[in-house]
Amino acid sequence: MxxxxxxxxxxxxxxxxxxxxxxxxxxxxxxxxxxxxxxxxxxxxxxxxxxxxxxxxxxxxxxxxxxxxxxxxxxxxxxxxxxxxxxxxxxxxxxxxxxxxxxxxxxxxxxxxxxxxxxxxxxxxxxxxxxxxxxxxxxxxxxxxxxREDASGTTRTAQSRAAADGRPHGGGRRAFGYTQSGHELVPDEAAVVARIYHWYLTDRSLSWIARELTTERIPTAAGGRWTSTKVARILDAPRYAALQVRQGEVLRDASGAYVPGSWEPCVSLSQWEAAQELRRSAELTTRAERRPERHYRLTGLVRCGRCGRRMVGETKNGYPMYGCIGRSTGEGEPCHRYISATRLEELVDEHVLFALENAQLPSEGTPAAVLDPKTAEGRDHDQARLAELPAPTATPEPQSTREHAALAARIRKENRMVAVRVPDAVGPELTGRHTRRNWHRLSASRRDDVRRFLIAHIDIGPVTGPRSVFDPARVLILRHPD
CATH class of the missing domain: 3.40.50.1390 (Resolvase, N-terminal catalytic domain)
Known part of the structure; x- marks a missing residue:
């Protein structure tokens, strides 16, 4: 210091x-x-x-x-x-x-x-x-x-009163199938909800339902595309059977019967209960079949050298791999890039051990949050331009407002690329001739800290030889600047 x-x-x-x-x-x-x-x-x-x-x-x-x-x-x-x-x-x-x-x-x-x-x-x-x-x-x-407390208290009071009166309550975005108030049905959407339940109760999967709705060009309540998660939310929500909910639980009376709301349902109570039973059964089956989770130790570090997006750990054809999550490249083509997780992790750990054996201890002033120089340079340019623009509320010009929003979104994306590391991850026991022996004695979380301390990111290049042969030349390991 x-x-x-x-x-x-x-x-x-x-x-x-x-x-x-x-x-x-x-x-x-x-x-x-x-x-x-x-x-x-x-x-x-x-x-x-x-x-x-x-x-x-x-x-x-x-x-x-x-x-x-x-x-x-x-x-x-x-x-x-x-x-x-x-x-x-x-x-x-x-x-x-x-x-x-x-x-x-x-x-x-x-x-x-x-x-x-x-x-x-x-x-x-x-x-x-x-x-x-x-x-x-x-x-x-x-x-x-x-x-803030007064505002939230007013909202909670209003929601409690609505719940006590049997009226829809909650707030936020409009629920699919209902108007913004939640009192009245949107007929076309209510019919879609009924179809979703019918499909699910006749052995259609969540993903099949989402694809079918997308194929029919039916928008969600927010105007977006359907996903399995969005379909599951509709199947799980008690509102579609006109059931009251309080503090996240379906409300029941003293006899244990459901307490109905005052709005019109999209499906019958028996349909909703049957869907819940199927959902529970599917979850139990998934848990029983789920393999023990593998720890992908390089998560967040591996990037696709083609589209620049992060590669995540997944099983492909029974083998653990890191795969690109980018939907497309700049040319609009799908980006499908994979690399063996086991071989990549072995290569990276050898790099880490070599660096530790030949490195000196970091100084106390070593930063905990670091961004690679290229991204930092682009962010500096974006921040300078953002400072030149008037705030969106201070100008009626739509072009300036759009540029401000685009710049702010890009800066937030650049900020998410900052790597946060433990400044004292590398201690005296991890340098010198005893590095390898002490490395294998560390906990998995401590080894993760060391990797992130030393490595900024790992770029994966294209396959140039046989796909069955691991090619170390595809891997570019970039260190944090000293």
Missing amino acids: GGSDSTQVGEAAVYCRVAHRRSPRQAGVDQREARCRELADRHGLHVAPWRVFIDPLATSWARTDERDGRRPGWDALLRDLRTGPVTHVLIAGTDELEQFHPWDLAALLTLADARDLVLLDPEQEVDLNTPAARSALRERTRERCRR
């Missing part, structure tokens, strides 16, 4: 969350981590590798609790602040937390007050630690939490 021991004033923790989809900056977690580390250097703070906490997924913005596991970085940060010797918290985007997730900021402020923590935000020009600024931030956060 930039600060020497003589200038250090405390232990710091770094927290970075991916930008909210409505954020004007759309900063990546790697960019935020770099800014936090620069700020730590300026203040002479020590940031231990295990005190860098990152949540790179958009699901971290969903309102949730610690048990949900959607924001492990945030939960780990709070645990460390409660028990660790941290004196400073470097967190990028406190204004986003205040606007989109005030509950989290309220929890952080409570901890900061209780443990006398200094809050630093590289994206804020205001000092968050003066009594006036801290008090104003606390009051704004409290008010936002109160307004």
